[in-house]
Amino acid sequence: MLPPAIHHFIGDAVLQRDPIGESPCAVHSFRRANELYFLKTSPAVYASTTYSVLREAAVLQWLSGKVNVPEVVLTAQDERQEYMITRAVPGVPLAQRLSTELFQTALRQLQSIAIADCPFDASAAVRLRELAFLVSQGLIDQDYDLEAWPGLTTPQDLLAHLHATVPQEDLVFSHGDLGDSNIFVTDKDELYFIDLGRGGKADRWLDIAFIHRNLREDLSTKAATQFLKNLDRPDSPSRRQFFEQLDELF
Structure with a gap:
């Protein structure tokens, strides 16, 4: 079950698993109002590591305006995982x-x-x-x-x-x-x-x-x-x- 804020943003959109990547993080894409977004999650055991998606969200927010990076739309965490939703980049x-x-x-x-x-x-x-x-x-x-x-x-x-x-x-x-x-x-x-x-x-x-x-x-x-x-x-x-x-x- 997703945290309420994450669930509310995704709504009825279909999550599609992204098979690319070798990290323990899971990435799913979905569309909302004809825009493409990504939901990225990392298991709680990695919270103190660079696999943490909350760490990544903080890095992206710090970099915003310095170089082109994805917009962080939403973050959340529970006892199982950390969650981050970003807007897709062009190209x-x-x-x-x-x-x-x-x-x-x-x-x-x-x-x-x-x-x-x-x-x-x-x-x-x-x-x-x-x-x-x-x-x-x-x-x-x-x-x-x-x-x-x-x-x-x-x-x-x-x-x-x-x-x-x-x-x-x-x-x-x-x-x-x-x-x-x-x-x-x-x-x-x-x-x-x-x-x-x-x-x-x-x-x-x-x-x-x-x-x-x-x-x-x-x-x-x-x-x-x-x-x-x-x-x-x-x-x-x-x-x-x-x-x-x-x-x-x-």
Whole structure:
């Protein structure tokens, strides 16, 4: 049963499950007065993590007016779940128009956000505490693959390795999960960012690592290399690897 405010807003609309995404959050779309909305829920056990949809709602509200993000219409929570309703953004996923140029624009927009008053900490220390909790509760992604990193065979191995290799951080505003399904682009090349539960102050190489991996796996190694060459700083492979490793169990 949905909380009264959520139920009242949805009314008789049909909820359609969105199969895209790998997080424990459930996403359903629905239409109200010919507009498209999304209902996103996260189980209560994740309330202290970056999977929390109430955290995501707060990040979206803070970002409003700084970059293009979904409008938060309504939030609620009960003993079982957290709930968030957002209005759909225009455009299509960047996956349909994948390019190094659009990724560079996305990165520039996010890293240009002033963080002096940003209340969201997504630093390595915070994420490692979160990961330790998920590991202890058996809540990690069971499809993890550590073969790329010799010597790391268990989640505990990876967690210990991450603690031993935390880089010195250069904090900027970070999306935290910057991939081609979490950026929408309009026919006028306007960008919209979604799925910002992990957003906050974090090392600049977190988003760079995700973009590089996305281009490498879904476009070409050449495109990924060109993206790095176009950065305003030398590459830092060890920092990119740290953030790829950090993401493996999420």
